[in-house]
Amino acid sequence: MxxxxxxxxxxxxxxxxxxxxxxxxxxxxxxxxxxxxxxxxxxxxxxxxxxxxxxxxxxxxxxxxxxxxxxxxxxxxxxxxxxxxxxxxxxxxxxxxxxxxxxxxxxxxxxxxxxxxxxxxxxxxxxxxxxxxxxxxxxxxxxxxxxxxxxxxxxxxxxxxILKLFIRLDTIRRLCSKMEKTEDRRRFVDLFSWNSDKVMPAFSTILRTVEDVMTEQVDYLKEQDNLARAMEVMQKGEFRHVPVVDKQKKLLGIISDRDVLRYLPYHSKPFEAGTEIFRGRLFDVASNEPATQRNLHQIMTRDVTCVLTSCDFYTAVRMLYEMNISCLPVTDKDKKVVGIVTVTDVMRGLLAVYGLFEGAMA
Structure with a gap:
């Protein structure tokens, strides 16, 4: 492929x-x-x-x-x-x-x-x-x-x-913003048979910054936590990425479900009778498996690229696409983690955009 x-x-x-x-x-x-x-x-x-x-x-x-x-x-x-x-x-x-x-x-x-x-x-x-x-x-x-x-x-x-489609939208958005005359901008939009009065405000009001789409209620992990704790958090919240922070909630790294899976053993045989199993959508492993006690500081990804809440949304999309990554932790000016933006968040944003334009073309 x-x-x-x-x-x-x-x-x-x-x-x-x-x-x-x-x-x-x-x-x-x-x-x-x-x-x-x-x-x-x-x-x-x-x-x-x-x-x-x-x-x-x-x-x-x-x-x-x-x-x-x-x-x-x-x-x-x-x-x-x-x-x-x-x-x-x-x-x-x-x-x-x-x-x-x-x-x-x-x-x-x-x-x-x-x-x-x-x-x-x-x-x-x-x-x-x-x-x-x-x-x-x-x-x-x-x-x-x-x-x-x-x-x-x-x-x-x-x-x-999907990210590539959003970048195409951003190209049009930037072109419209550089047109000096309002009439020229409307003529540009009219080429798409859109309702200009509805569409033009959309470029400046929808999905302006990362804060508009980020997931705010983020669970955190500490580098002293082990894989068992990471699996528990991911299973409960159905997360694929969880930030690892210090006591002040400043970003130290990130752990993904793929990171966890790399360190879990392959079970070619059925579990023994009476074994407590940590089972779910992401993981299937015995709770007493020694590998689950490995500390996160040994396997987490460090030097993680992050963005501020004020970061332009389309800039964040380009970062996800060009860096071939699935998420961007979001921090405030003090570098404390306040949320996360994933590709899924971007897809939800695109659903909103399509809904707006379909309404404008009606």
Missing amino acids: RRKQDKQFRLIDLLDDLLAGRDVFFKSVCFVRDMMTEDVKVLTLDDAIEMCLKFMREHRVRHIPVVDSPTGEDEQQYFVGIVSQRDVFRQISPYLGKIGEEDSDSEALKQPLVRIVTRNAKSVSPQTPIREMIGIMVDNHVDMVPVLIDQDIVGIVTSTD
């Missing part, structure tokens, strides 16, 4: 489209087919977990569609499900390649993807409205949806594609 190298959005190209009479944003980018990635790389049910891990590292992707071919012919492959980076991390032992490695640790990598693939994944069609697709991603806590025609996969949409 390779994404084209098109991170730069040239304003001159946008203007050329406008001058040629082509509507280039919300009027043309309304359906999944208008923004999906079509060059989709896939793996099969028989491919090994080790191959999947290598593929993810080489192509810097976190999700891979999995297909099956009952007849053994590539042209008759059909979509089966998705393997995520989290699925892979659940199968990798933290002792792999270390002194404590056991035979079962390396054997786990040789297992086929059929053992870990997520079936019945939420999917969309090329004709699905973008607003509906984003709602599916937010409601189901997924970062990627496959685009299917019958059982054939014809594309994918990832959270990175």
Whole structure:
């Protein structure tokens, strides 16, 4: 699954489209087919977990569609499900390649993807409205949806594609703000057949700063806490990222569910009878597992990029996209953590934007 190298959005190209009479944003980018990635790389049910891990590292992707071919012919492959980076991390032992490695640790990598693939994944069609697709991603806590025609996969949409869409909106917003004459700005917007009186105020009132979309009620962890405590906080709040702070709530680092999964052992056998199990949507591990006692200061990510509450919202979106990260802790002027902005928060913001523009075009 390779994404084209098109991170730069040239304003001159946008203007050329406008001058040629082509509507280039919300009027043309309304359906999944208008923004999906079509060059989709896939793996099969028989491919090994080790191959999947290598593929993810080489192509810097976190999700891979999995297909099956009952007849053994590539042209008759059909979509089966998705393997995520989290699925892979659940199968990798933290002792792999270390002194404590056991035979079962390396054997786990040789297992086929059929053992870990997520079936019945939420999917969309090329004709699905973008607003509906984003709602599916937010409601189901997924970062990627496959685009299917019958059982054939014809594309994918990832959270990175959502960020890219927001950057396109920001390009238009900046162009409008630089136009000196109000009449010119209205003429620009009218090219999209929008109601100018409703749309123009939107650019200056909706999603102005990070504070408008950030999650404020953030649970914190301390670097002396262990993995068991991190799992408890993540399970309870269904968080994927939790800031690690000092006594003054100043940011020291961040811990993600992927960080936790990397250090949990792979269980190839059922748990023994009577074993208390820490089970949930993210983790499945015995509560007496020694690895859960590891302190967070050993595994947390330090030197975390963060933003102030006053940071321009679109600037934060560009940071998420260009740095290929999933969240930005938000701090006040004293560097105390007051919230967090995730890709999911951005998607919720885009839902609000689409609702506003749909109302303006009505």
